[in-house]
Amino acid sequence: MKAFDIMKASQIACCFEVGSFKPGNVHKNRDYDDIKYHHFISSGIAFGDVIHQACLEKNNIGNFIKKGVIESKKWSPTNANLGIIMLHMPIAIAASNLDKFSESALKKETEKIIKNTTVQDAIDVYRAIEIALAFVNAPENGPDLKSKDAKDELIEKNLTLYDVFKISSTWDSISNEWTENFKISYKGYNLIKEYYEKYNNINIAVTKTFINLLSNYPDTLIARKKGIDVSKMVSEKAKEVLNNFNEESVLEFDKFLSKEGNKLNPGTTADLIASSLLIFLLDRISNEKTILY
Secondary structure (H helix, E strand, C coil), rough: CHHHHHHHHHHHHHHHHHHCCCCCCEEECCCCCCHHHHHHHHHHHHHHHHHHHHHHHCCCHHHHHHHHHHHHHHHHHCCCCCHHHHHHHHHHHHHCCCCCHHHHHHHHHHHHHHHHCCCHHHHHHHHHHHHHCCCCCCCCCCCCCCCCCCCCHHHCCCHHHHHHHHCCCCCHHHHHHHHCCHHHHHHHHHHHHHHHHHHHHHHHHHHHHHHHHHHHCCHHHHHHCCCHHHHHHHHHHHHHHCCCHHHHHHHHHHHHHHHHCCCCCHHHHHHHHHHHHHHHHHHHHHEEEEEEE
């Protein structure tokens, strides 16, 4: 697949993700104090050239994740797209190794990429997280990126990026995606495809996919900030909305999540929507299904 097509799919996926209504998240009619709608748009477009370069060079994935964060930060004062960059980069590079999209072929390529990372990739991603100023709790085990000795520990223990994600996979969905070969992202892709065919509307397809994923996978950003019990409670409420999916139930769910005193932001689930959308768009552009109704 062409590097330019993959770059554009990544950029459009970022725009579709933030442009669609996802309860508890920033959207066109609501900013948060620390992060705003235009931050997601600008940073999502900004790291596209890094995706393009990564698809041409096809190696040093950690360095490209770091470069993507640096480029993103030029255009946004906040950590808008760290999670998306970490998800998009391996999928994009994998797609660049294919002549034509198929889910099975893409899965084989993403698996190769995630299993062949290096210690330097881990060092670069640690630096990317520092640059992004992401909300990260100290790990129960493994190198703490807030520690000045983290780089030395990665080298001494010979921990690759895959190894590091394996350690953090129990409490972070994006890390788990790397160790489970993007299981949730591929599920999200198939849901978007199903709902898009049903509703002929990409925004409704994204909204329903978001609620479906949230109902099945407690959001790990909420878990880190509010605790796992709160995260599970949000997933239970998402199940109720999914079982009674309509505009009123979705809006009520959004009010519950975003009201003062709650501020429950399923931000990791939003990142997973962006990777699901990337796969969906790669499918469409490769198979010449370019028109969105």
